[in-house]
Amino acid sequence: MRVTEIFHSIQGESSYAGQPCVFVRLTGCPLRCTWCDSAYTFSGGADLTIDEVLDKVRAYGCPLVEVTGGEPLHQPETFALVARLCDAGYEVLVETSGAIDTAPLDRRAHVILDVKCPGSGMAERMHWENLDRLTRQDEAKFVIRDRADVWA
Ligand code: SF4
Numbered sequence: 001m002r003v004t005e006i007f008h009s010i011q012g013e014s015s016y017a018g019q020p021c022v023f024v025r026l027t028g029c030p031l032r033c034t035w036c037d038s039a040y041t042f043s044g045g046a047d048l049t050i051d052e053v054l055d056k057v058r059a060y061g062c063p064l065v066e067v068t069g070g071e072p073l074h075q076p077e078t079f080a081l082v083a084r085l086c087d088a089g090y091e092v093l094v095e096t097s098g099a100i101d102t103a104p105l106d107r108r109a110h111v112i113l114d115v116k117c118p119g120s121g122m123a124e125r126m127h128w129e130n131l132d133r134l135t136r137q138d139e140a141k142f143v144i145r146d147r148a149d150v151w152a
Contacts (some may be wrong), residue, residue, distance in 0.1 A: 001077040002027035002072065003053065004045040008060045014139050016093060016111050021055050021064045026078060029071040031097050033120040035145055041070035050081050051096065066093040066112075073100040082109050097142075099125045102133055111138040118152045119145025 004025045011021040027045030048056075059067055065085055073079045073096050085092045086108040094105060095112040101121070102111055113130055116122040120143065132141070134140060144150060 001048060001050065001075050001081065002045045003048045003052070004041045006056045007046050010064060011064065011066065011093075011142065013095075014093065015069045015123045016064065019064055020062050021066050021093075024053060024057065024064045024065060024067045024072075024081075026067065026069045028070045028074050028077055029069055029097070029127055030061075030074055031039065031071060031096075031099055031122045032117075033116070033143075035120065035143065037071060038048050049076060050084055052131035054084060056086075057085070063089070063091055064093070065090045066095060067109075068095040069097075071097045071100060073102070073105075074139060078103045079106070082106050090130070096130075097122070097125075099127055102130045107135075109135050110132050113140045115136065115142050117142055117144060119143075123152075 004027045006024050008022050011017055011019045044079050056142040083106040084107050093112055094109050097114050
């Protein structure tokens with residue numbers, strides 16, 4: 001799979017904010033949000049096997065892992081990676097744009113669903129059925145660009 005970076009930091013979003021976390025940032029995204037702050041993930045990166053990703057995650061000795069991007073579910077191997085991380089006992093967060101069906105995701109993982117408001121320019125790309133799949137362990141994120149997004 002194509003990986004932009006794997007690093008250890010402090011989680012800055014969601015109800016896990018403030019906790020140490022390993023971030024697995026995968027390469028590529030089919031969307032182009034107007035306010036995207038991660039365009040550097042659209043290309044480049046390095047090819048790693050799932051075992052190599054697990055080795056790098058393990059080296060940090062941190063129980064919380066976020067799989068993000070880009071759009072992590074854009075790569076089909078991501079579903080297997082998430083299952084392997086769960087099997088290894090990690091608490092796994094998957095931050096996804098909402099544009100790709102989350103149904104195949106291992107339900108032990110927590111979905112952080114980025115609901116695209118109109119100001120993103122990508123609202124029509126939402127896979128709205130993903131909202132129906134959210135459970136109490138998941139979270140939704142709304143990036144608000146302007147007042148029009150609030151009243152949409
Ligand atoms: S989904 Fe995320 S990575 Fe992709 S364009 Fe939007 S903000 Fe950027």
